Amino acid sequence: MSGDRWYRCIRCGHVGSEVGHDEGQEEARVCVCCGSFEIESCPAPRFMAAAEIEARRWKMRAELLSALIKRAGACGALPDGYVTQASRVMAGTA
Ligand SMILES: [Zn+2]
Structure with missing residues (x-):
């Protein structure tokens, strides 16, 4: 086989x-x-799995970064303009 x-x-x-x-x-x-x-x-799944794992890692990093920026904005460490801009970047509308 x-x-x-x-x-x-x-x-x-x-x-x-x-x-x-x-x-x-x-x-x-x-x-x-x-x-x-x-x-x-279909292609051998290890390629798909590797791409999927990588995509999941990027998503996790983006979520952590998003939470960090929100926290920084909430405690006044980051001016609102930056928070708004960062939100646009993460939403893909920047
Ligand atoms: Zn089946």
């Missing part, structure tokens, strides 16, 4: 390289989880 051909199951969302085979139809690739024929090829 080839480990290079990854697929994603449209029905149950399973991602894997190991496919099942329908009884009597050796050619047909089916999802090992739910047996669905509705599977589509």
Whole structure:
């Protein structure tokens, strides 16, 4: 069995390289989880997972930074203009 051909199951969302085979139809690739024929090829999940982890880290940093700026604004350490500008940057409207 080839480990290079990854697929994603449209029905149950399973991602894997190991496919099942329908009884009597050796050619047909089916999802090992739910047996669905509705599977589509996709890149190896480690690339997707790495990008997802990185995106989550950026989101976490943005949230921490946002909270920090709000706190600084609330205690008067940062003038309102900067707080407003920072809010726009984080909202993507700057
Ligand atoms: Zn499935």
